[in-house]
Amino acid sequence: MNVFKQVFLFYYEGFRGMTVVGKTLWIIIIIKLIIMFLVLKLFFFPNFLKSNFKTEDERINYVTKELTAPVNIN
C-alpha cells in the first residue's frame, strides 16, 4: 500500500471511529471556522490597506501620510 493511501486510511478510519464527543467537537470546529472565515473575515474584517489601496506605492503613501500628519502634532 502506498504511503498516501496509508495516511488517507489513517485519517479516514480515525474520523469514522470517533466518539460522540469527538464528533461534537469537530462540528464545533467546522462551524467556528465557517463563521470566522466566511462571515467575520469576509464581511467584518477586510484588510484595511489592501481593500482601500490597489498598489504597494499607494499604501506606502497613505501610511506615510498617516504617520507624518498625526492629528495631535501641534
Next chain:
Amino acid sequence: MLDNMFLSSVVEWSRLQFALTAVFHWFFVPLTLGLSFLIAIMESIYVKTGNEFWKKAVKFWMTIFGINFAIGVATGIILEFEFGTNWSNYSWFVGDIFGAPLAIEGIFAFFMESTFIAIMFFGWNKVGRKTHALASWLTAFGANISALWILVANSWMQHPVGMTFNPDTARNEMNNFWDVLFNPTAISKFFHTITSGYVLSAVVVIGISAWFLLKGREIIFAKKSIIVASIFGLLSSAVLIFTGDSSGHNIAHTQPMKLAAMEGLYKGKQGAGLSVIGLLDHSKMHGDDKKAFLFNLEIPKLLSFMGYRDLNAFVPGIDDLVDGGYEYTDQNGTKVTAISVEEKIQRGKAAITAFSEYKKAKTEGNTIAAEDAKTRIEDNFRYFGYGYLNNPSDVIPNVPLCYYSFRIMVGLGFLFIFVFIVTLCIALKKDGNFKKWVLYLSILTVPLVYIASQAGWVVAEMGRQPWTIQDLLPTVAATSRIDASAVMITFFLFFVLFSILLVADLKILFSQIKKGPNISNE
C-alpha cells in the same frame, strides 16, 4: 477636536476588542501548553510500566486536552484579522518583523502540532506504544514551539530590536533575525509564559482530581494524577519564580515605566523595597507631593536587587522617568543622565518631521535634502513614538491596574505552590486522607489560576501603555481610520460568539469529567 474624539473612540474600541479576543484566546492556550506535557509524562509511565491503568488515565486527560484544544483552536487567528482591519498603521509599520515569526508559527509549529495530535487521538491501535508516546511528546513540544513564535513577536513590541526603519517604505525591516529571536525580553517572556501554563495545567488536574476525591470516585486515579501534577506544578513553579525574577530584571532596563507602575513607585530611590501588599492612593498624580500609598508593606532593598542585582541601586520612579535628570548605566555600560519625556517628545516630533521632509525631498529628487532628513530620522528614531504624544504624563500607564494585577498574579502563584505541597504530601502517604478543606481549596484554585494567568497578561500589556511598540508607536497612531461603530459592532459580535463557545466548552468539559475515566479502584 472632533477628529481627536473620533480617533480616541476607534482606539478605545479597538483596544477593547483586542483585549477581549486575547483574553478569550488565552483561556485555552495555557492548558494546551501544560496538559500536553502532563499527558506525555503519564504516557511515558505507561510505556515504562505497561500498566493499563496509566493508559486509561492518559485517555481521560487526553479527552480534556482535546476539548480544550478544539474549542480554542484558531481563536488566535481573529487577532490577526484585527491587525489588518483595526490596526493597519501598526501592521504596516512593523513590516516583516511581526509577519516572519507568525508565518514560521503557522507553517512549522501548527502543522507539527496537528500531525502528532492526529496520531495521539487516532493512533492507539495503529502505531506502537513507544511511537504513540513519542507523538504525545512531539505534540507537547509543537504546542510550546508554536507559543515561542507568538511570544517572540510580542516581545519585539515590548523591546524592538534587530530592525532598521526604512523611510522609503514606511516600515521597519528586519536586519538580524537572531537578534529578534534571542531578544532578552523574548527569552524571559517565553519561559515565564510557558511555565505559567504548566502551573495552570497542574492546578486544573489537581482541581479535577480533588472533585473525584470529594465525590468518593476514581480514588486511585485521582491520587496518582495529583502526584504527577503536583510534582510537575512544583518544578514549574520553581522555574516560574526564576523566570519572573529574570523578567523583572529585564523590565527594569527595557521598560522602567512598567516596573515603576507595577510597584506604585513615583519617587525613585536607592535601595528601593519591593511592595508585598499595599493600598494605593488613587488621587496620587505625577509630580504632586501626595504619598503613593495609604498603606504599604515592603521588603527592603529587594526591588533594587531584582532590577539591577545591587541592593543599593537607584530605581527610577514614575516622576523620575517623566522628568528625567537621574543617572543610569546604558547598554554600553556608560553612565548617562536620563532625558525628560518632554525632550523625548521634541525629538520624536523631530523624527516625524524629518520623515515628512525626507519623503518630500525624494519626490522632488533633492538627494542632499533627503540624506540630511534621513540622518535626522536615524538620530531621533528611538524616540519616534513620543512625537505623537501631547503631554509628558501620557507615558504613565494605569498604575492601580498594574500594581494590583501584579500582586494578584504573584500572590496566587504562592497559593498554588502551597496547594502543590499540601496535596503532594497527602497523596504520597499510604493511607493519606484528604481533608475536605484541601479538596475544596484545590477546586477553588482552578478559577483562581485562570485569573492569575490573565492578570499576568494585564501587567504585561497594560503596563506598556501607551505603546503598541515600545517608544516607537503609541496606540493612538497605530489604528486605522475606520468607523468606531463598526469596531463596536464586531466587539459585541465577538462577545456573543465567545460566550457561546465558552458555554459549549464548559458544558462538554463538565459532562466528560462527570463520566470520569472509569478505572476500578483496585
